[in-house]
Amino acid sequence: MAVVRRQQIVNAFLALICERGLESVSLDDVAAASGVQRSVIRHYMGNRAQLVHDAAATLIERYSELIRGAVGERPGAREIIRYLFSREWTADADFPDRAFDELFHEAARDPALRDRLRGAYDLLVELLAAGIRLDRPDLPPDAPAEQIAYQIVCLAEHNAAMQRLGFPPGQAAAAQALARRLAAGD
Known part of the structure; x- marks a missing residue:
């Protein structure tokens, strides 16, 4: 019961963040949206x-499930890059993207939240680095896979933001081609 109730509260909080922004959501608002008293919150x-922090953990879990579901457990770099530059990843979705953006901005003021979000990006970089090593077992030591993966994740994340602003899909295709060249060492 406690796990279900906590998730109900977190889901209501995330929906309110998407609707109003993080700063304007109070515990009273969350209680009303959850159908419980504030004392229950x-x-x-x-x-x-x-x-x-629980909202961030929920979003990180959802994003991780999306990625793993799309690319599998031991994907190569090509599969991960294809997904990170896909319409599915870059689509203008209010939820969970808006909530994540709000929490991302809050992380500037909250070191523990910043560490949690950084940990999520670290996992993405590690997944991509493993894919690069899988695809390129002869990768020279002076070009570590983590460094290449970090560059690709930065490119993919900013591409997603640019696509939400309405930049042409052809620009995303060019960014994806660049990411593939980085991963291949071309």
């Missing part, structure tokens, strides 16, 4: 900071 979640 305090009982299950503690304070607002804990609720923010």
